[in-house]
Amino acid sequence: MKNFGLNIWGDDNFIIDGDTVNINYASKPSLLSITEEIREKGYKGPLLLRFPHLIEKQISTLFNTFAKAKKEFGYQGNFHAVFPLKVNQYPNFINALMEVSEGYDYGLEAGSKAELIIAMTKTPLGAPITVNGFKDKEMIALCFIAAKMGHNITVTIEGIGELKTIIQVHEEFNQQSASPIAPKIGVRIRLHSSGIGIWAKSGGYSSKFGLTSTELLEAYEMLKEHTLLENLWMVHFHIGSQMGDIAPLKKALREAGNIYAELKRRGATALSAINIGGGLAVEYSQHTATQERNYSLNEFANDVVYLMQEIAKSKKVDEPDIFTESGRYIAAAHSVLVAPVLELFSQEYNEKCLRPKEKNPPLIQELFDLFNTIKRTNAREYLHDALDHMESLLTLFDLGYIDLEDRSNTEILVNLIIKKAIFLLRNEGSDELKKLQDRIQERYLVNFSAFQSLPDFWGLGQHFPIMPLSHLSDKPTNPASIWDITCDSDGEIGFDRNLPLYLHDIDLSKEEYFLGFFLTGAYQEVLGMKHNLFTHPTEAVITFDGKGNHHIEHLIEAQNLMDVLDDLDYDTGIIDKALKYRIEESTLITPDEKRELLGKIYLYLSENSYLKTIQAISESTQGENA
Numbered sequence: 001m002k003n004f005g006l007n008i009w010g011d012d013n014f015i016i017d018g019d020t021v022n023i024n025y026a027s028k029p030s031l032l033s034i035t036e037e038i039r040e041k042g043y044k045g046p047l048l049l050r051f052p053h054l055i056e057k058q059i060s061t062l063f064n065t066f067a068k069a070k071k072e073f074g075y076q077g078n079f080h081a082v083f084p085l086k087v088n089q090y091p092n093f094i095n096a097l098m099e100v101s102e103g104y105d106y107g108l109e110a111g112s113k114a115e116l117i118i119a120m121t122k123t124p125l126g127a128p129i130t131v132n133g134f135k136d137k138e139m140i141a142l143c144f145i146a147a148k149m150g151h152n153i154t155v156t157i158e159g160i161g162e163l164k165t166i167i168q169v170h171e172e173f174n175q176q177s178a179s180p181i182a183p184k185i186g187v188r189i190r191l192h193s194s195g196i197g198i199w200a201k202s203g204g205y206s207s208k209f210g211l212t213s214t215e216l217l218e219a220y221e222m223l224k225e226h227t228l229l230e231n232l233w234m235v236h237f238h239i240g241s242q243m244g245d246i247a248p249l250k251k252a253l254r255e256a257g258n259i260y261a262e263l264k265r266r267g268a269t270a271l272s273a274i275n276i277g278g279g280l281a282v283e284y285s286q287h288t289a290t291q292e293r294n295y296s297l298n299e300f301a302n303d304v305v306y307l308m309q310e311i312a313k314s315k316k317v318d319e320p321d322i323f324t325e326s327g328r329y330i331a332a333a334h335s336v337l338v339a340p341v342l343e344l345f346s347q348e349y350n351e352k353c354l355r356p357k358e359k360n361p362p363l364i365q366e367l368f369d370l371f372n373t374i375k376r377t378n379a380r381e382y383l384h385d386a387l388d389h390m391e392s393l394l395t396l397f398d399l400g401y402i403d404l405e406d407r408s409n410t411e412i413l414v415n416l417i418i419k420k421a422i423f424l425l426r427n428e429g430s431d432e433l434k435k436l437q438d439r440i441q442e443r444y445l446v447n448f449s450a451f452q453s454l455p456d457f458w459g460l461g462q463h464f465p466i467m468p469l470s471h472l473s474d475k476p477t478n479p480a481s482i483w484d485i486t487c488d489s490d491g492e493i494g495f496d497r498n499l500p501l502y503l504h505d506i507d508l509s510k511e512e513y514f515l516g517f518f519l520t521g522a523y524q525e526v527l528g529m530k531h532n533l534f535t536h537p538t539e540a541v542i543t544f545d546g547k548g549n550h551h552i553e554h555l556i557e558a559q560n561l562m563d564v565l566d567d568l569d570y571d572t573g574i575i576d577k578a579l580k581y582r583i584e585e586s587t588l589i590t591p592d593e594k595r596e597l598l599g600k601i602y603l604y605l606s607e608n609s610y611l612k613t614i615q616a617i618s619e620s621t622q623g624e625n626a
């Protein structure tokens, strides 16, 4: 996995160029150089880099692929798409999304009142807005207001109760009006078929959402009775996110297509669109063995267009417009989280940390000899001897026969011998060696929070591609597990022998080493938790000008400590006073020192929670070793 699976998950968005991973676009800057540029401005800690050109790429690919499929089949309906806001509502993302999608008539999907407000203000008039999820009267009223602003808005009915409210709001809003204005209406259908995978709870009979056949008939009658039937124009379903297999989608399409045709033949003449929801999968895997998606976008588009055409033909109705609400597919690739490695934990097992004595205990002296004379022909035997000696030496320590320095020498020597043996026997690949290798994995302490930046890893075990930003022409040899800086053992991405991640052996006192976490643009940001009060990282938007040069824009620094506390509704005025008071009243320090401490504390309060430098850390470990 020398290229860290880039050929599997990378989609040609990045290339390895010599030592670094570069953006495969325009002037092809390296992620490392962009990171360094931002850090030079004084921003430390993890950085979330956004790339609008990658949003544009996904949107244009989606539209072009459907245009091609439509042409191939001679399909009469139109293709439309909206971005579901729940996937990423951050302004730096949404503003970029709206900018790059100009010309596609691309709209937004909202699932809550706050999201609806974003949609009402950011969607250009005429571009579609769809509104899904549970709604109260106020939210439905907002949909009517949007329609009266001139928005092309469709409100999806998730249940009969909502329809009753829509009818009520319609009467209130349009009572006096000669030409009533109401949003378009969609019906979410409850499918027989359901999705698969860890997110598949949105489809199927037991799903939270949608109308059964009986309710559909009831809704039809109600709409007719209240002269809203001509507003019914969309049938909607969503079978779940990260749909790895295409088969459930095809089943859902047949079901939805037939419901569309049946309603239309019944008399819903305005009905003319099928909204297939989201679910287009993203390939997150770094290993061929665990690829997550068994179809291409081409296949997906062809299936949708073909099946809709077939059903329309056989039931003799018009081919419906096709809507998608794919979010993950549009947003995932656009951002990369870059996080500095703070420490490598097994660097303590370094030769220079040994403390040989004038006269070492005999078993330890033997370990020294094994370490100095191990070679390919004796490696396996020496390895076994070393492991055996370690058992004995640890027992001797428990019984009080050797001291702490001896024990430290034992640990270091045995680890060094295992490392050497693994290296010497690397072509044999035995199970024993692999197990030993797991034991000597390096622990990379990384300046980020998995809870904040990769919540789906924490909650669902979702894998995100990880690779270092530099050293890419050297073979990485350390089996790596990654620790975040929260005080929670769940904040660890453990080494998995079946899907191994190897990183480089780096001396962090000499150079910095950054890891990139890729495909983090969908869902991770707003799902991120402030565990330990680590907040949304510092972010920046990377754009390219006509000459191909990149620019760092819209930098937003992670919240400072006081803002974090303010968000939790602490009275920061009181906190501020308490800190000042405690320093001023302290009998342990002089007035000069007080001034200095106050200055320091105000500086720290203006900064964010993430750790600032690696220097402080490597200095302190060196201090311990010295």
Ligand SMILES: *Cc1c(COP(=O)(O)O)cnc(C)c1O
Pocket: 084, 086, 087, 132, 238, 240, 241, 242, 277, 278, 279, 280, 325, 326, 327, 328, 329
């Ligand atoms: C979540 C959601 C989507 C987006 O799904 P993705 O898997 O991100 O494409 C689309 N439509 C509805 C109704 C949703 O709830």
